[in-house]
Amino acid sequence: MGGETIRALDDISLEIEHGEFVAIMGPSGSGKSTLMNIIGCLDIADHGDYVLDGKAINQLRDAQLAEIRNRKFGFVLQNFNLLPRLNAYENVKLPLIYRGMSRKEREPLVRQALEAVVW
Numbered sequence: 001m002g003g004e005t006i007r008a009l010d011d012i013s014l015e016i017e018h019g020e021f022v023a024i025m026g027p028s029g030s031g032k033s034t035l036m037n038i039i040g041c042l043d044i045a046d047h048g049d050y051v052l053d054g055k056a057i058n059q060l061r062d063a064q065l066a067e068i069r070n071r072k073f074g075f076v077l078q079n080f081n082l083l084p085r086l087n088a089y090e091n092v093k094l095p096l097i098y099r100g101m102s103r104k105e106r107e108p109l110v111r112q113a114l115e116a117v118v119w
Helices: 032-039 062-072 088-098 104-117
Strands: none
Touching: 088 104
16 A cells, blocks of 8 residues: 555547537546546646647646636536535636626626526
């Protein structure tokens, strides 16, 4: 025990074009979550290269990775990861506040996003 290394991903090569939709599917334990965490800049791979829009992700600092997550990715997790003390409007608004967007800019975007998912 103790020092055993588990290789979650091995010999992965993936290219996703701008605007392309991709589904990551596989059985439990196959590395889907690990791959998604790396793609989404939540984790950094121990080996290999990850290039996003011409930038080597492996070389970026935490603050730079946080900015990429805020501007380039949207995550929909199985349990949604919403902040329970905030309502839906406030949960949608929060990343835009982090982005530094003014109230005037973000209010119509929040309303648009919520209207898009309300039946």
